Amino acid sequence: MSSIAMPLPDAGLLAAKDRIVRALTEALPPETVIFDPAETRAYECDALTAYRCPPLAVVLPRSTEEVATAMRLCHAAGVKVVPRGAGTSLAGGALPTADSVIIGVARLNRILETDFDNRFVRVETGVTNLSVTGAIVADGFFYAPDPSSQLACTIAGNIANNSGGAHCLRYGVTANNLLGVRMVMADGEIVELGGPYLEPEGLDLLGLVCGSEGQLGIVTEATLRILPSPEGARPVLIGFDNAEVAGECVARIIRSGVLPVAIEYMDRICIEAVEAFTHAGYPMCEALLIVEVEGAEAEIAEQLATVEQIARGLDPVEFRLSRGAEEAALIWKGRKSAFGAMGQINDYMCLDGTVPVSALPATLRRIGELSKAHGLDVANVFHAGDGNMHPLILYDANTPGDQDRAEVLGAEILRVCVEAGGCLTGEHGVGIEKRELMHEQFAAADLEIQMQVKDVFDPGWLLNPAKVFPLDASAPRRDPKAGERA
Amino acid sequence: MTDMATRPGDEAELAVTIRDAAASGTPLFIRGGGTRTVAAPIPDNARHVSLAGLSGIRIYDPGALTLVAAAGTPMHEIDALLASENQSLPFEPMDHRAILGTNGAPTIGGAVATNASGPRRVAAGACRDHLLGVRFVDGSGQIIRSGGRVMKNVTGLDLGKLLCGAGGTLGVLTEVALKVLPAPRLGTTLSYPDRDRSAAVTLFCDALRTPFEISGAAWRDGTAHLRIEGSDTQVAYRRERLLARFGAAEVIEGAAHADLWRGFRDVTHFAGPGDLWRIVARPTDAPAICAALRDRLGAATSLDWGGGLIWAAGPDLAPSAVQNCLTGAKGHARRLRPPAGAAPVAETTAPRVAAVSRALKDRFDPAHILNPRLAAM
Ligand SMILES: Cc1cc2nc3c(=O)[nH]c(=O)nc-3n(C[C@H](O)[C@H](O)[C@H](O)COP(=O)(O)OP(=O)(O)OC[C@H]3O[C@@H](n4cnc5c(N)ncnc54)[C@H](O)[C@@H]3O)c2cc1C
Numbered sequence: 001m002s003s004i005a006m007p008l009p010d011a012g013l014l015a016a017k018d019r020i021v022r023a024l025t026e027a028l029p030p031e032t033v034i035f036d037p038a039e040t041r042a043y044e045c046d047a048l049t050a051y052r053c054p055p056l057a058v059v060l061p062r063s064t065e066e067v068a069t070a071m072r073l074c075h076a077a078g079v080k081v082v083p084r085g086a087g088t089s090l091a092g093g094a095l096p097t098a099d100s101v102i103i104g105v106a107r108l109n110r111i112l113e114t115d116f117d118n119r120f121v122r123v124e125t126g127v128t129n130l131s132v133t134g135a136i137v138a139d140g141f142f143y144a145p146d147p148s149s150q151l152a153c154t155i156a157g158n159i160a161n162n163s164g165g166a167h168c169l170r171y172g173v174t175a176n177n178l179l180g181v182r183m184v185m186a187d188g189e190i191v192e193l194g195g196p197y198l199e200p201e202g203l204d205l206l207g208l209v210c211g212s213e214g215q216l217g218i219v220t221e222a223t224l225r226i227l228p229s230p231e232g233a234r235p236v237l238i239g240f241d242n243a244e245v246a247g248e249c250v251a252r253i254i255r256s257g258v259l260p261v262a263i264e265y266m267d268r269i270c271i272e273a274v275e276a277f278t279h280a281g282y283p284m285c286e287a288l289l290i291v292e293v294e295g296a297e298a299e300i301a302e303q304l305a306t307v308e309q310i311a312r313g314l315d316p317v318e319f320r321l322s323r324g325a326e327e328a329a330l331i332w333k334g335r336k337s338a339f340g341a342m343g344q345i346n347d348y349m350c351l352d353g354t355v356p357v358s359a360l361p362a363t364l365r366r367i368g369e370l371s372k373a374h375g376l377d378v379a380n381v382f383h384a385g386d387g388n389m390h391p392l393i394l395y396d397a398n399t400p401g402d403q404d405r406a407e408v409l410g411a412e413i414l415r416v417c418v419e420a421g422g423c424l425t426g427e428h429g430v431g432i433e434k435r436e437l438m439h440e441q442f443a444a445a446d447l448e449i450q451m452q453v454k455d456v457f458d459p460g461w462l463l464n465p466a467k468v469f470p471l472d473a474s475a476p477r478r479d480p481k482a483g484e485r486a
Numbered sequence: 487m488t489d490m491a492t493r494p495g496d497e498a499e500l501a502v503t504i505r506d507a508a509a510s511g512t513p514l515f516i517r518g519g520g521t522r523t524v525a526a527p528i529p530d531n532a533r534h535v536s537l538a539g540l541s542g543i544r545i546y547d548p549g550a551l552t553l554v555a556a557a558g559t560p561m562h563e564i565d566a567l568l569a570s571e572n573q574s575l576p577f578e579p580m581d582h583r584a585i586l587g588t589n590g591a592p593t594i595g596g597a598v599a600t601n602a603s604g605p606r607r608v609a610a611g612a613c614r615d616h617l618l619g620v621r622f623v624d625g626s627g628q629i630i631r632s633g634g635r636v637m638k639n640v641t642g643l644d645l646g647k648l649l650c651g652a653g654g655t656l657g658v659l660t661e662v663a664l665k666v667l668p669a670p671r672l673g674t675t676l677s678y679p680d681r682d683r684s685a686a687v688t689l690f691c692d693a694l695r696t697p698f699e700i701s702g703a704a705w706r707d708g709t710a711h712l713r714i715e716g717s718d719t720q721v722a723y724r725r726e727r728l729l730a731r732f733g734a735a736e737v738i739e740g741a742a743h744a745d746l747w748r749g750f751r752d753v754t755h756f757a758g759p760g761d762l763w764r765i766v767a768r769p770t771d772a773p774a775i776c777a778a779l780r781d782r783l784g785a786a787t788s789l790d791w792g793g794g795l796i797w798a799a800g801p802d803l804a805p806s807a808v809q810n811c812l813t814g815a816k817g818h819a820r821r822l823r824p825p826a827g828a829a830p831v832a833e834t835t836a837p838r839v840a841a842v843s844r845a846l847k848d849r850f851d852p853a854h855i856l857n858p859r860l861a862a863m
Pocket of ligand 1: 084089094125157161165218
C-alpha cells in the first residue's frame with residue numbers, strides 16, 4: 001500500500017488511445033512508438049519502485065526533430081507527456097500516469113562535438129553520465145558531476161534533477177557545468193539556450209531549466225563544460241567513535257582553507273553492511289569520513305598534512321592514509337557500494353535532505369531520536385562536505401504498513417532538515433515523493449510564482465504534471481474544468 | 487522626477503512601496519550603491535528606490551562556506567568579514583565604478599543583479615554559480631523566497647538564477663545567500679609580452695587544459711597574462727611547470743599582481759566615455775571578432791576568461807555594426823556603456839526565447855514598473 005496520491009486518469013484520453021497511437025505511428029517511424037501493454041510495462045516506474053503505472057504509449061525518438069513531432073502531436077491532442085532518461089530517479093520524477101505518453105531520450109545517445117580548445121562537449125542527452133567522461137578521458141579531460149548512478153543515468157536526467165555526486169564540493173553540481181541546451185518546448189518548438197560560451201544570453205533561462213524536473217521542456221542536446229583531469233587524487237579514511245566529533249571535523253577541515261574534492265560520511269549501520277558486502281577493511285566505529293584531495297604529489301601531501309593535523313586533534317579511532325592506487329580504490333569501494341550493500345540487508349527509503357554543514361551534528365542527533373521513536377532503523381551515508389544527507393530508512397516491504405511508517409518518518413526527517421535551515425532535496429528532485437512537503441519549505445506565494453513560470457513554458461500543464469507542486473496547489477492549473485464540474 | 491530616493495527600512499516597507507507604485511503605474515529605479523547604473527534620462531513620474539536601509543550580514547558560517555546578507559550590504563563590509571576568516575567571494579565580482587563613472591559603494595545585491603563575475607570566472611564559476619538562494623519582492627509587491635542557504639538544492643524551480651543578471655527587472659532582491667571559498671593564500675602572474683590576440687588565445691587554450699588550475703587568463707596591449715593561485719607549495723609548483731611548458735615569462739607578484747587583476751576585473755583600461763561592449767564568446771572565435779571590431783569600427787579590445795570575454799571600446803560602436811562582427815561566431819554582445827543619452831543594449835535572443843522572457847517579465851512585474859529602462863534592453 002502506498003500513500004502518495006496521483007490524479008485519476010482522464011477517461012476521455014484512455015478511450016482515445018488508438019487514435020493517439022495512430023497519430024504517433026503515422027508521423028514517426030513505427031519502431032519509435034511502443035504501445036503494446038506487454039512492452040509499455042517496462043516503463044511503469046523509475047527507481048522509486050513502490051509507485052507504478054504503465055503509460056498510454058512510449059515514444060523513443062532518434063532526433064530532436066522527432067521529439068518535436070511527438071511533442072506537437074501530444075500538445076494538439078491535449079495528452080500529458082512524461083520525459084524520461086534512464087529511469088533512475090529516486091523521487092518518482094519519471095513515473096507515468098495511465099493517460100500519459102512517455103517521451104524518452106534513450107536513443108538520443110550520440111556525442112556530437114568535442115572541443116578541447118574551448119573545453120566543452122556537445123552531446124545528445126540520452127548519453128549516460130559516465131560515457132561523457134569515457135569519451136574524453138584519453139585526452140586528459142573529465143566531466144565533473146558524478147552521481148553514483150553514473151553508469152546508467154543520462155545527461156537528460158542529470159539536467160532535470162540538477163544531479164550532483166561525491167565530487168561536487170569542489171566542482172559543483174550539473175548547473176555549474178552546463179553551458180547550453182537544445183530543448184523542445186511543450187508546443188513542439190525547438191529552442192536553444194546558452195551555448196559553447198561561459199554565460200547564456202539574456203535572462204538565465206538555462207539556469208531555470210536546470211533542475212526543473214521536466215516541467216519546462218524536453219532537453220535533447222546539452223553543451224557541457226569539461227575540465228582537465230587532475231594530476232592525482234588521494235583519499236584518507238578517518239574513523240570517530242562519535243558522530244558529532246566527525247561533524248566537527250568536517251567543519252574544521254573546510255574552515256582550514258583546504259578544499260577537499262570530496263568529504264563522505266558513513267555511520268555504523270552502514271559500515272557494518274558495507275563490510276559484510278565488500279570487505280573494504282573499514283574500522284568499526286560510529287562515524288567514518290572519506291576525505292579526498294587532488295593535485296600533484298607535493299600538493300596532495302601538503303593538503304593531507306593539514307587534514308591529518310585537524311583529525312588527530314579530535315582523537316580519531318583511525319586515520320588511514322592510502323598508499324597507492326589499490327588502497328585508494330579500496331577506500332572508495334566501500335562507499336561506492338554502500339547503497340547496494342544496504343539493499344542486501346534490507347528494503348530502504350533514501351532521503352535527500354540537505355542542511356548547513358554546521359547543523360550536521362544536531363540533525364544527526366534528531367534523526368537518531370526520531371528513528372527510535374518510530375521504531376525504524378536509519379542508516380546515514382552522505383556527502384558531508386556540502387551537507388547533503390542521505391538518511392536510509394530501513395523497513396520491510398513485506399510487512400503491511402511498514403512502508404507507510406517509513407514514509408511518515410521520512411517526512412519528519414525532512415521537516416527537521418528544513419527547520420535546520422536546509423531543504424527537502426539536494427540532488428534527487430521533488431518528483432512525487434516530496435511534492436506534498438513543498439508546503440513545509442515554501443509559502444503559497446513562493447509556489448504560486450514557480451507555477452507561473454511553468455505557465456509561461458507549458459500553459460496547458462501537459463509536461464510532467466502532478467509532480468513537484470503539491471496536488472492541491474496545482475489542481476486548478478492541471479484540470480481547469482474540475483472547478484466548474486464541482 | 488524627484489531626486490529624493492525612497493528608502494525603505496526593511497523588506498515589508500519595500501513591498502508596500504512597490505505595491506503602491508504598481509497600483510499607480512510609477513516606474514521605480516532600484517539602487518543598491520548606484521554604482522552599476524548608467525546615467526540616462528528617466529521618466530518624469532519615476533522614483534528611485536534605495537536599498538541602503540536593507541543592509542547587514544545575516545549569517546556568516548565559515549565552516550559551511552556560506553554567507554547570507556541583505557541586498558543593500560556594501561561589498562567592502564562583506565570583503566572585510568570574509569578576509570578575517572581567510573575566505574572570499576570566489577567569483578571575484580567586478581566593480582563597475584571605473585567604466586560607468588559612478589560613485590558610491592557597490593552592494594552585494596547589485597553584484598547579484600548584474601551577475602558580476604571577474605577573471606576567476608574561468609576557473610571558479612560566475613556569481614550565479616555561487617548563489618544559493620534569494621529573497622525578493624516582485625513587481626506586484628509580493629515577498630518571495632527561492633533556494634536556501636545550502637550548497638545543494640533542487641527543491642522547486644531555481645528563481646535565483648533567473649534573477650541573477652536580470653538587472654532588477656523581475657524583482658528587487660532583498661537578501662542573498664552565497665557560497666564562499668577559502669581565499670587563495672598566494673597569487674602570481676606569468677606575463678608573456680609580444681603576443682597578438684591569436685597567439686594569446688592559443689596560449690590560453692593550451693594553459694587552461696593543463697591541470698595547473700589557471701585562475702585568470704587575460705590579454706591587453708600585446709601582453710598575455712596567466713594567473714596562478716593557491717598555497718605556497720601549489721603556486722611554486724605550478725609556476726615551475728608552466729614556465730617549463732610555455733617558456734620564460736615575466737613573473738609579477740605582490741601588489742603589482744593584485745593591481746593587474748583588479749584592473750582586468752574592473753576594466754579600468756576602458757574607463758571614461760564612449761561605447762563599451764561586453765562580448766561573451768567561444769574563446770577561439772575571439773581573435774576574428776576582435777579583428778572585425780578593429781578593422782570595421784576602429785574598436786580597441788581586451789580579453790579575459792581565456793578569450794571567452796571580450797571588452798570592446800570605441801567612440802561609436804552601433805549595435806547592428808557590433809552584431810555584424812559576431813557573424814559566424816558563437817557568442818553574444820551587450821552594450822554596457824552607451825554614449826550619452828542612449829540606452830544600454832542587451833544581447834539579442836531568438837524570437838521564441840525573447841517571447842518567453844517577455845512573458846516572464848509580465849508575470850514577475852505585470853505593471854512593468856521595475857527598472858523599465860533596463861527592461862527595454
Ligand atoms: C543507486 C542510485 C544512486 C544514485 N546516486 C545519485 C547521486 O549520487 N547523485 C544524484 O544526484 N542522483 C543520484 N541518483 C538519482 C538519479 O540517478 C539521478 O537523478 C539521475 O540524474 C536521473 O537520471 P535518469 O536518466 O535516470 O533520469 P530519469 O529517472 O529518467 O528522469 C529523471 C527526471 O528527469 C526528467 N527528464 C528525463 N529526461 C528529460 C529530458 N530529456 N528533458 C527534460 N526532463 C527530463 C524526468 O521526467 C524526471 O523528472 C541515484 C539513483 C540511484 C538509483
